[in-house]
Amino acid sequence: MADVSAHYDGSAPTYHEQYDPEKIWTNADYPANFYRLRKVIDRLRDAGAQSVYEFGAGEATPMIRVHEALGIAVAANDISPEMVRLGRENLQRHGLDPALLSLLDVQDEAAINAEVALRGEFDAVMALGVIPHVEDDAAFVSAMSRFLRPGGTLLLQFRNAMFSMFTFNRLTKEFILDEVMAPIPQKFRDAVAADLDSRLAVDKPPIRTWDKDAPAYDEILARFHNPFELADVVRAQGFGDISFHWYNFHPTYPMIGGQFDPREYREAQIALEADTSWRGMFLCSAGFIEARKSA
Structure with missing residues (x-):
């Protein structure tokens, strides 16, 4: 995952901006992850989780927001040395222990073994933006499960392959x-x-590039997942009560979005984030699975 690590090293200095409510209307890109995090917090609250472990925490903004919103214990990992460096600084600024964020590759079994021994089990485990970059879905879900107590909640984000039926x-x-x-x-x-x-x-769509000395997102492993197939993977690892939650809505297929006033288009996207119907499976480029670990 060297290319993945390099990509996130390159994006680390500005990564926090996607969660900044002051930039919802000014960032060029739609703040999909801002709304994703809101939904994640809602799901953790409804699940009654008192602790959560996060795979791929970036520079720690999500885990800090979860802690502040719910008052629960948090710990996490990330593969990017720069994300971890900035994340530990971020944790310290918010009165949390920098050691709560570990540097590791989630596909390294020995590293996962050591992290499980260090951290123990949690009420919830989440991975936002990680499974697109791994090669073995079952092994990854199994690794997530090791941090989760029986009856605990799994939240697993994925890039939605079904969105292609609307593009x-x-x-x-x-x-x-x-x-x-x-x-x-x-x-x-x-x-x-x-x-x-x-x-x-x-x-x-065109292949996305950028001007940083690191591979762009479209130049690294970043797979789409069929939600039904991914749900089968999760189920096979001992989970039940599986449901989908959708975000990053598109009121039109993306290639004609430029025909509209940018603010009007973004307003329509934000309004759609409240939709919990089946439409999200086709209007959203991403979603996350919620599931319960068998007792």
Whole structure:
């Protein structure tokens, strides 16, 4: 995960801005993670959690906000040395022990073993923006489970593959051919591929780049997940009571969003964040699974 670590090292100095309520209207990018964190706090509150362990805490803003909102015990890890350095400073500024944030690779079994021995079990465990970067979903959920007491709550964020059914671009084509039509003979898939090229904006979205001396997000492993398949992975690791929560709503498919006044468009996005219906599965580019560990 060296490229992943380098990416987050590069984004660490400004990472906190996505959680800043003062920047909701001024940041160029939609503050999806601001609204995600609100929903996470609500789910932890409703679950009655008194402690939470976070995978991929970044520079610690989410764990600090959770602690401040709920008054619960927190601990976490991250793979990025720069995120951990800034996170420990952030924890100290907020009166929390910097040692609550560990530097480790979640795919390193020995590191996970040592962290479990150090931290013990929690009422809840969460991973926001981590599973897109790991190669073995089952092993990752299993690692999360090791920090969780029986009956505890798991919150697992994912990039939503189903959103591609609303984007009408290259991602739509890839999802139809690689997922929906996976068992269908190649000659039919080839015909559909050719037809989709004439119907979809297959040149979009562009690959995102940036001007930092580190790989951009689209240049690292950053997988989408089918929510139904990911729920099966979670279930197989001994979890039940599985539900989906959606965020980062799009009132139109993204490629025509530029036709609208930016503030009006953002207002529509924010208003949709209150929607808890099935529509989120198609209007949202991300979501998170909530599940209970079997007793």
